[in-house]
Amino acid sequence: MKHIKKLSASNKRWIAVFAAVIVCCILSIILIKNIGGRTAVIYKDGREIARIDLSRLTESYTIPLDGNVILVEPGGIRMQSADCPDQICVHQGVLHDTGRIVCLPNRVLIEMQHTKDAPDAKAG
Amino acid sequence: MRCTVWKNKVLPFLCVCLLLLCCACGRTEKNSASFFAMDTIMQITAYGGTDEAIAEAREAIRELDVLLDATDAKSTLSLLKNGDLLPKTIREPLQTAQMIAAATDGALDVTLYPLSDAWGFYTKNYRVPAQTELQILLKNRGKFSVRDGRLSCTDGTKLDLGCVAKGYAAMCAAEKLRQNGVQGAVLSLGGNVQTIGRKPDGSDWRVSVADPLHPDGTVCDLFVGETAVVTSGSYQRSFTENGKTYHHIIDPATGAPAESGLLSVTVVCADGTTADGLSTALFIMGMERGTELWKSGSIPFDALWITEDADVYVTPGLAERMEQSNETYKKAICIK
Numbered sequence: 138m139k140h141i142k143k144l145s146a147s148n149k150r151w152i153a154v155f156a157a158v159i160v161c162c163i164l165s166i167i168l169i170k171n172i173g174g175r176t177a178v179i180y181k182d183g184r185e186i187a188r189i190d191l192s193r194l195t196e197s198y199t200i201p202l203d204g205n206v207i208l209v210e211p212g213g214i215r216m217q218s219a220d221c222p223d224q225i226c227v228h229q230g231v232l233h234d235t236g237r238i239v240c241l242p243n244r245v246l247i248e249m250q251h252t253k254d255a256p257d258a259k260a261g
Numbered sequence: 262m263r264c265t266v267w268k269n270k271v272l273p274f275l276c277v278c279l280l281l282l283c284c285a286c287g288r289t290e291k292n293s294a295s296f297f298a299m300d301t302i303m304q305i306t307a308y309g310g311t312d313e314a315i316a317e318a319r320e321a322i323r324e325l326d327v328l329l330d331a332t333d334a335k336s337t338l339s340l341l342k343n344g345d346l347l348p349k350t351i352r353e354p355l356q357t358a359q360m361i362a363a364a365t366d367g368a369l370d371v372t373l374y375p376l377s378d379a380w381g382f383y384t385k386n387y388r389v390p391a392q393t394e395l396q397i398l399l400k401n402r403g404k405f406s407v408r409d410g411r412l413s414c415t416d417g418t419k420l421d422l423g424c425v426a427k428g429y430a431a432m433c434a435a436e437k438l439r440q441n442g443v444q445g446a447v448l449s450l451g452g453n454v455q456t457i458g459r460k461p462d463g464s465d466w467r468v469s470v471a472d473p474l475h476p477d478g479t480v481c482d483l484f485v486g487e488t489a490v491v492t493s494g495s496y497q498r499s500f501t502e503n504g505k506t507y508h509h510i511i512d513p514a515t516g517a518p519a520e521s522g523l524l525s526v527t528v529v530c531a532d533g534t535t536a537d538g539l540s541t542a543l544f545i546m547g548m549e550r551g552t553e554l555w556k557s558g559s560i561p562f563d564a565l566w567i568t569e570d571a572d573v574y575v576t577p578g579l580a581e582r583m584e585q586s587n588e589t590y591k592k593a594i595c596i597k
Contacts, residue, residue, distance in 0.1 A: 260483075260490040261497070
């Protein structure tokens with residue numbers, strides 16, 4: 138510890154610069170990881186159709202997609218109706234932060250973009 | 262003197278640290294795709310590798326989907342006749358299924374197509390067949406064997422590799438990703454999970470296990486390296502008639518949905534095809550026979566069983582790799 142006390146002025150400056158850069162790096166990593174927490178992505182047949190930031194919505198609207206109608210609301214998204222026989226997607230209700238809605242017969246997928254705390258995959 | 266140490270040793274060291282930190286900021290490129298195949302939804306997320314990596318993996322799955330589709334009368338699998346030479350893509354999953362069948366006293370059976378069909382699980386025209394009908398279908402379901410890579414089977418044999426197809430497809434897709442330089446990836450083929458390497462930051466993959474009572478939720482998270490994680494559960498496909506629910510996992514002993522006291526079984530093992538087939542077999546076998554199989558060591562695997570009484574059992578290899586998150590289920594008991 139003794140030698141730290143005897144640092145020259147120029148060395149102190151260097152240390153200050155490094156400390157500042159490192160703090161900036163850490164801050165930017167934290168910022169990057171927190172962006173895009175509530176974005177819903179809609180796919181049809183594996184192709185991306187729309188990407189919607191739910192946190193910025195002010196009013197609701199619907200997206201017709203062949204036999205499906207998707208309802209987008211401030212803070213949530215759901216399948217309003219579908220012409221498929223099982224209606225599983227409609228019964229799944231509203232997505233807010235995580236999860237996905239799948240309409241297998243019509244090959245539609247609505248997925249909340251991965252947030253920092255989501256698992257990498259789900260078995261089952 | 263001390264100043265020299267600072268300038269010559271410590272400052273360069275700090276420079277390197279800073280460079281490394283910057284490298285960590287610029288993360289490995291992440292590519293992902295969601296698509297439909299094998300009557301389910303599939304997702305691939307790959308880190309690094311070429312731009313074609315995911316496209317090629319997807320193409321490999323599509324080819325297997327066409328080849329192994331038992332419900333398509335014109336698929337390569339459906340057109341197989343006695344004496345035919347088996348292509349590699351049928352021989353490999355079939356061999357794994359036979360290996361599991363031998364180790365589990367026939368709990369896994371690839372000749373049950375007529376039974377699943379009678380219950381309506383292919384056409385979705387569900388019905389409850391009479392006992393006599395099931396007995397006749399079981400008796401006439403045909404026998405087969407593979408000799409020198411050729412199929413030898415009796416009339417009426419209809420092979421269905423549905424119990425291993427997704428696990429096998431996941432392995433083939435993973436191989437395509439590796440060939441294209443991918444070092445870390447997670448594939449989910451309708452809930453059949455296969456991983457490659459580790460996450461870019463070197464940590465384990467976090468794979469959650471679906472809640473069999475409320476499949477939108479999860480029971481626990483598993484932290485795993487490169488492996489396959491596959492769940493078989495009665496909730497995955499079922500129908501209700503006269504207040505009774507019938508699921509899609511047919512017990513070859515009865516021809517009816519297995520009643521083993523389990524809600525789901527999750528298998529973790531290196532080989533994706535084995536994980537897929539074994540999860541089905543373990544579901545049919547129930548807790549007691551399943552743990553006996555694990556103890557025998559004839560197939561190395563880890564598993565997580567969830568019973569109808571909300572008990573959770575795990576093998577020691579998973580006990581320290583899991584984090585339970587659902588209070589509906591009891592604390593996991595480690596089998597020994």
